[in-house]
Amino acid sequence: MVEELLHSSPGIANFGIFFLLGAVLLLIVLGFVTYGILAERKVMGYMQLRHGPNRVGGKWGLLQTVADVLKLLLKEDIIPKAADKPLFILAPVVAFAPSFMVLATIPFTDKFQFADIGVGLLYYIAVSGLTVFGMVLGGWASNNKYALLGGMRAAAQMISYEIPLVMSVLGIILLTGSLNLNDIVEQQENVWFILLQPVAFVVFFIASIAELNRTPFDLPEAENELVAGYHVEYSGFRWAFFMLAEYVYLFAMSALITVIFLGGWLPLFDFLSFIPGAVWFSVKFSAVVFVYIWLRSTLPRFRVDRLMEFGWKVLFPVALANIFLTALIKTLFF
Amino acid sequence: MTISGEFIAFMGLALVAIIGGVLLLNLTKVVHMVVALIFTFVAIAGVFVLLSAEFVAVVQILVYAGSITIIMLFGIMLTKHDDEGETTTGKWRKVFIFLGVVGFAVAVYIGIYDFNVVQVPTDLHVDNTMKIGEALYSKWVIPFEVTSVLLLVALVGSIILAKKDQDQKEGDKE
Numbered sequence: 001m002v003e004e005l006l007h008s009s010p011g012i013a014n015f016g017i018f019f020l021l022g023a024v025l026l027l028i029v030l031g032f033v034t035y036g037i038l039a040e041r042k043v044m045g046y047m048q049l050r051h052g053p054n055r056v057g058g059k060w061g062l063l064q065t066v067a068d069v070l071k072l073l074l075k076e077d078i079i080p081k082a083a084d085k086p087l088f089i090l091a092p093v094v095a096f097a098p099s100f101m102v103l104a105t106i107p108f109t110d111k112f113q114f115a116d117i118g119v120g121l122l123y124y125i126a127v128s129g130l131t132v133f134g135m136v137l138g139g140w141a142s143n144n145k146y147a148l149l150g151g152m153r154a155a156a157q158m159i160s161y162e163i164p165l166v167m168s169v170l171g172i173i174l175l176t177g178s179l180n181l182n183d184i185v186e187q188q189e190n191v192w193f194i195l196l197q198p199v200a201f202v203v204f205f206i207a208s209i210a211e212l213n214r215t216p217f218d219l220p221e222a223e224n225e226l227v228a229g230y231h232v233e234y235s236g237f238r239w240a241f242f243m244l245a246e247y248v249y250l251f252a253m254s255a256l257i258t259v260i261f262l263g264g265w266l267p268l269f270d271f272l273s274f275i276p277g278a279v280w281f282s283v284k285f286s287a288v289v290f291v292y293i294w295l296r297s298t299l300p301r302f303r304v305d306r307l308m309e310f311g312w313k314v315l316f317p318v319a320l321a322n323i324f325l326t327a328l329i330k331t332l333f334f
Numbered sequence: 335m336t337i338s339g340e341f342i343a344f345m346g347l348a349l350v351a352i353i354g355g356v357l358l359l360n361l362t363k364v365v366h367m368v369v370a371l372i373f374t375f376v377a378i379a380g381v382f383v384l385l386s387a388e389f390v391a392v393v394q395i396l397v398y399a400g401s402i403t404i405i406m407l408f409g410i411m412l413t414k415h416d417d418e419g420e421t422t423t424g425k426w427r428k429v430f431i432f433l434g435v436v437g438f439a440v441a442v443y444i445g446i447y448d449f450n451v452v453q454v455p456t457d458l459h460v461d462n463t464m465k466i467g468e469a470l471y472s473k474w475v476i477p478f479e480v481t482s483v484l485l486l487v488a489l490v491g492s493i494i495l496a497k498k499d500q501d502q503k504e505g506d507k508e
Contacts, residue, residue: 015339087369119463122392129400133372136407140365152411155404162400179463 021114025103033247034065036289043290044297075236080142083233087141092234092241095134098127099248106255107181109265109277120181121173124256125166128211131245132158135220138242139230150229153304154213154220160311161210161217167319168203171326172260185264194261199322201261203315208253210311213246214292216299219307254288255281262288344384351377364410368403375399389463 038053038061045052057063079088105120107113117123132155139151173179175196176187184193194201210217221229231242258264262284265277302310354374358367375398382391470478 084363084365087365090369117388118461119388119392122389122396126392126396126400129396130372130376132404133369133407136404137365137369140407140411148411152408155408159401159404 018114025114026100029100029103029248029251032251033244034069036247036250037065037068038062039289040293040296043293047294047297069240072236072240077237078233078235080144080233082143084141084143087137088233089238091134091138091141092238092245093134094137095131096241096245096248098130099245099252102127102252103248103255105181106252106259107185107264108255108281110182110185112278113182116180116182119179121169121179121184121260124252125162128249128252129158129162131249134242134245135230138234142230142233144233146226146228147230147232150220150226150232153226154230157210157213157217157219157307157311160308161207161315164203164311164315164319165207165211167316167323168200168207169260170319170323171197171200174323174326174330181259181264184260185266188263188266192261192263197261197322197326199318199325203319203322204261205257207311207315208257209292209295210307212249212253212292214250215296216302217307218301219304222301250289250292254285254292257288258284340384344381347377347380347384350374351381365407368406368410371406372399372403375403387462389466 041064042052042061053061053064055061055064056067079085102124104114105117105123107116135154135158136151139147139149139154142148172184172193175193176184178184178187187193213220220226221231226232231239234242258281264284265281267273267275267277267280351374354370354372354377357370358374361367361370376395379391379394379399382388382394
């Protein structure tokens with residue numbers, strides 16, 4: 001259906017349909033964020049021998065996040081007196097907008113996708129790089145030492161880990177011969193790229209955790225050093241926007257890993273193909289999200305000087321070696 | 335001239351790009367200037383998309399909006415960042431500059447209005463990433479490699495500059 005829409009001639013009706021679809025996707029993502037946060041708190045709770053939220057909304061705390069968001073919306077909107085006001089207001093928007101933009105290119109199933117761009121993979125990486133401005137500007141505009149340090153750390157970390165992130169997928173691009181995410185999924189008909197490119201997967205996964213600013217790479221918001229990092233001066237709805245951006249990125253990154261390493265909507269075995277692609281996608285997607293939560297509750301935080309060293313001296317050379325090896329194998333055996 | 339979706343999109347992007355450029359010149363705080371610059375870069379990437387040069391658009395965002403502006407932000411934040419620009423222009427100078435701008439606009443308008451662009455139906459937008467790659471590695475391979483050597487030289491040079499500073503500091507301590 002979307003395929004036809006994408007190739008139909010543009011017009012008001014077309015615009016309206018896409019607007020509606022975009023709104024629907026936004027609602028889906030908000031739903032994910034609501035229950036993603038709950039799932040994270042529940043899973044972490046059980047891993048730490050607690051129960052997690054269990055009061056609001058029945059035994060499972062199903063309305064806990066809704067209540068939290070409502071509380072955030074009702075909070076007073078504080079802008080510090082010494083803050084750089086226009087930037088302070090702009091920063092959460094700049095942080096959130098790219099996180100939703102990147103979702104356009106991700107193929108959820110073979111029929112449900114918003115934009116079939118030839119350079120889809122590169123588009124994701126380029127646009128997600130814009131979020132870092134929101135963090136830096138937010139930290140800068142707050143006029144607070146902790147916030148500024150957090151913003152600088154966020155920028156340094158995201159730039160450094162973007163390079164291994166891009167380098168690790170180059171192996172897959174070499175094997176596929178395309179940057180298009182649909183082509184990448186279709187190439188995994190027989191065997192998933194996680195088996196063909198295990199090194200790339202490990203490098204990509206580690207770098208993606210750093211890009212998402214999650215533990216063990218959550219240095220930009222390390223509570224014991226920086227209070228809360230770049231959003232220390234933010235409250236209420238603006239703070240919620242930073243949080244929302246973070247979880248939408250979790251959604252987007254998990255979806256991207258599903259697409260490029262785990263075969264997207266394709267079934268595990270051929271005889272299981274009666275199960276629809278959307279189910280396969282969501283199962284793989286949930287597994288990736290679970291691994292992120294799992295790592296968060298099991299690993300301690302990196303030390304700040306080790307972080308850069310690890311990115312540049314370990315991940316980057318490994319990613320380069322992987323490209324070299326892939327190119328060699330491709331010329332010799334394919 | 336008919337108003338189509340493409341026209342509206344182009345006008346929006348062009349306005350953002352130009353307003354960003356003007357703000358870059360007129361704002362007084364340096365960090366605000368960089369923000370204006372980001373808007374210009376992203377809007378230009380949008381114009382590339384309209385021309386169906388998707389690869390160039392993405393590279394524009396990745397390199398210009400993503401890396402270069404971050405480096406500028408870092409540079410500003412690590413140096414004297416509270417500096418504000420001062421305007422030292424006189425009244426007559428402003429008048430002359432305004433006349434110059436108007437003259438330039440008229441000249442460009444006259445030049446462009448009747449400019450006959452021969453429309454050649456091309457299929458450059460099909461697989462343009464692949465075509466750029468093929469051109470780079472076959473026709474333009476020597477300039478491409480020379481550019482990479484240039485970048486390498488710049489990289490090594492910056493490392494040497496940074497290293498020298500450190501040595502001197504250590505020397506001072508002793």
